[in-house]
Amino acid sequence: MPRVRELEVFRLVLPYGRRPESILVKLTDYGGMTGWGEVVQPGEPRTGRTQAATAALATAGTIPGEGTAEKARDRDTVAVPSAARPLRSGPAGRAGAGAAGERDHVLGKTWAILEESLGPELLGVDWEHPDELGELPGGTAVDLACWDLWARMRGVPLAHAIGGTRTSLMATVHLAAERSLEAMVARVNRHVCAGYAHVTLDVHPGWDVEPVRAVRAAYPALALAVDARGAYTDVSALEALAAYDVTAIERPFGGPGGAPDLDLHAELQERVTSLVAIEVHSVPALKEAIAARAGSALLLRPSRFGRLRAVRQAHDLAVAAGWDITAAGGSGTGLARAATVAVASLPGCTLPSDVTEPPRSAQIVTPPVGASDGVVAVPLTQPGLGHLVDEDRVRRLATDSFRL
Structure with a gap:
């Protein structure tokens, strides 16, 4: 029966791209067994005002921060509920200050919850299974660490658990997006080789039909999907992409508060044979999307x-509705990506999954998480997440930490 003796929390600023941040949680039980989890900085979907700005930059041929796979998108976000009691100043206040705004505020709130409420409440509590722990307002990190610890204690891989x-x-x-069609095709060529x-291409108004046409002309047999990141408000623009045999159109339409527009998703799915993949962040939202026929695939982002x-x-739910599933995740370190690999091993995850290896500078686990010849091996020979964490590397990357 697991009982957490010690909880350690690290805040990391990762040395790549836009320097994303993440919080790592390490749980240690009374027998010295450990479990690890991660929650990453929320991304910034391309919707509303950012859509027009990005389209203008694409037309001008300069898209700052884009052009490499590592900078493709800020992924793996987590919505953290408000803490049960007011948050005091301290590490959370330091974490939440500055120009990072709402995205940094989410990690700051997570930090405070872990330090002030969830962390102390978890210590010394007996539990048989992670599902017994009820709501975990600290988000993905604690839940994943509990699962990792539980699976390690039983000697089973997390994927099987x-x-x-x-x-x-x-x-x-x-x-x-790239600065030119030639650069886009050249990048695709490197990954095909x-x-x-x-391959999944980012698209948005001003960068959609032309790059898809160019890639399809260069690689007629390549399986190709597109990710709109909620940038569109018109069905016809995306309907044109289906003519190029795209397997899926991911996240086509945003809506109020970042929620997907179910009506537009449903209309697009009626017009195209490509899978329309919707991203939702709760079971009730998925039930609503299925009832509205707002697609035929789920983009499942575990965090x-x-x-x-x-x-x-x-x-x-998605399997029962006859939907396909693609698992996605992975800004941050290899911990979050390892969790995505475990989820992608579920039988309903029938579509290729986005679990690309993080840059070497952010790699903290061995063996590294990533693909070989376009295939990711599910770690089944070691228990838990199946990866060892380089704690020295974690401590070097950490900008703050605490231990309970």
């Missing part, structure tokens, strides 16, 4: 659901 059946996954590589059989229990429920 949550119901996964696959031994390997087909990976997709996610490519951001590296063994990838599936946005907060709990692996909710992830499994969403998986089962």
Whole structure:
């Protein structure tokens, strides 16, 4: 029976791209067994005002921060509820200050919850299974660490512990907009030569039909999907992409508060044979999307659901509805990506998954998480997440930490 003796929390600023931040949680039980989890800085979807700005930059041929796979998108966000009691100043206040705004505020709130409420309440508590712990307002990190610890204690891989059946996954590589069509095709070529059989292109108004046409002309047999990141408000613009045999159109339409526009998703799915993949962040939202026929595939981002229990429920709902599933995740370190690999091993995850390896500068686990010849091996020979954490590397990257 697990009982947490010690909780350690690290805040990291990762040395790549736009220097994303993440929080790592390490749990240690009374027998010295450890479990690790991660929550990453929320991303910034391209919706509303950012849509027009990005389209203008694309037309001008300069898209700052884009052009490499590593900078393709800020992924893996988590919505953290308000703490049960007011947050005091301290590490959370330091974490939440400055120009990072709302995204930094979310990590700051998570930090405070872990330090002031959830962390102390978790210490010394006996539990048989992670699902017994109820709501975990600290988000993905604590839940994942509990699952990792629980699976390690039982000597089983996390993938098997949550119901996964696959031994390997087909990976997709996610490519951001480039400065020219030639550069886009050249980047696709490098990944095809590296063994990838599936590529996902970022699209937005001003950068959609032309790059898809160029890539399709260069690679007629390549499996190709597009990710709009909620940038569109018109069905016809995306309908034109289906003519180029795209397997899926991911996140086509945003809505109020960042929620997807179900009516537009449903209308697009009626017009195209490509899968329309919707991203939602809760089981009730998925039920609503299925009822509205707002697509035929789920883009499942484990960290946005907060709990692996909710992830499994969403998986089962999508399968029951006849939907395909693609798992996605992975800004941050290899810990969050390892969790995505475990989720992608679930039997309903039939589409290629976005679990690309983080830059070497942010790699803190061995073996590294990533694809070889376009395929990701599910770690089944070691218990838990199946990766060892380089704690010295974590401490070097950490800008703040505390221990309870």
